[in-house]
Amino acid sequence: MNQTVKLVTLWGAFEEQHPNGNIEDFCRHYLASQRQKKVKGPMVGGVIPPVADGVLLKTIGRIHKLNSNYANLSLKGTGLNQLEELGLLLTIRQEKNPKKTELIYANLFEVSSGTDMLTRLKTRGLIKEHNDKEDKRSKRIELTAKGEKTVEAAKARIIKNAAMMTHDLTEDDKQLCIQLLKNIEIKFSALWQKHKGKEFDEIYEEMMEEDKK
Template sequence: MENSIDDLLDLIHKWKSFRENDASGDAISFARWLLNREGAGQDAEKSVVENSKNVIRTYQSPDISNKALVGYLLGRMNMFVKNYAKEPFQKLGVASIEEFRLLALTQRLKNPNRSEISNEAMMEFSTVNDMLKRLEKRGLIAHEKDENDKRASRVSLTPKGKELLGKIFNALAGMQPKVTGDLSDEEQENLVSLLMRLNRFHTHYFETEFKKKK
């Protein structure tokens, strides 16, 4: 699936290059341009023409195209981060980026209960509960009774957990390559602003609409 999307993105970029040189060009002329450029034989012409038409249909519907690309690229960035973080996490004894998320959420939410962590992490309660048990066995978190609900418990970081979380943040700050790549400071600020806007939109939708459908 990923390879096919990469091929589609490559074809879209080629279509843009083609239109820069021939603003009135159609799918057939684009296919011939590709064939001449890449030295393909006549047997490939029908396939190239059909693929070109599909790309043009997508490209000429920018709303559809952009939605697909944004989702794909955000997912791809997430995979980059997971791969880049593997080595520093392993050195610190952190099993996964999800463990880091739970530790960070426990600190940020200030003594949350397990349901609050599950909701904020957007993970199944049973999965979060199992992970919290493992973190507790390692001495990274502690449970204490909830004064308002005797059946529930509150989660907090132990001194060992706080120390580990600090080391993780330092490791991520020094991670190479940086997640922001070669973006300038201004570009980074613009990106953060847009991502925060998307986060606010989806947080509201997730809480008010999506959960009701489940």
């Protein structure tokens, strides 16, 4: 096959699967697909799902659990006990003084569990809350000086943990993973609250019908 035709064919297939991808993304995708990495060992952790969807999600889930274990270990001595606490504090710092409910939902917590974690952070003097001037029913959250200092110490430790966890990946590999997975995160982050209270079969039919449009 003519190399130009081959390139156009490959680009067409990539663009169909990743409509928002650019040339750099395509190049990373192609190089990664051609690279044969040495397998360092078998996948572990029980039954391997019989379909690729399941293998992918199980792999992501196990990596998430492993990362949480190492991340929580790295946070010892920083004033934080778990990765989720840092996520809340970083969101507060980014948003300045977000509403409590918006902060909780942004970090994918249920209201009860998110409120409990914020209460613990407040008790430790890392955050403070005050009434929303425009909505008296709402509370807004902001970091204390102690919280700011804690965020900096914890962030440095988490960056080291992230470097350790992804040490075997090249920068191109990392960017490719982000490109391939980010739309799943974006899509379901916007939908999970709307799906609360619905049966799974209803959600499934809704999502699969959407893909046919």
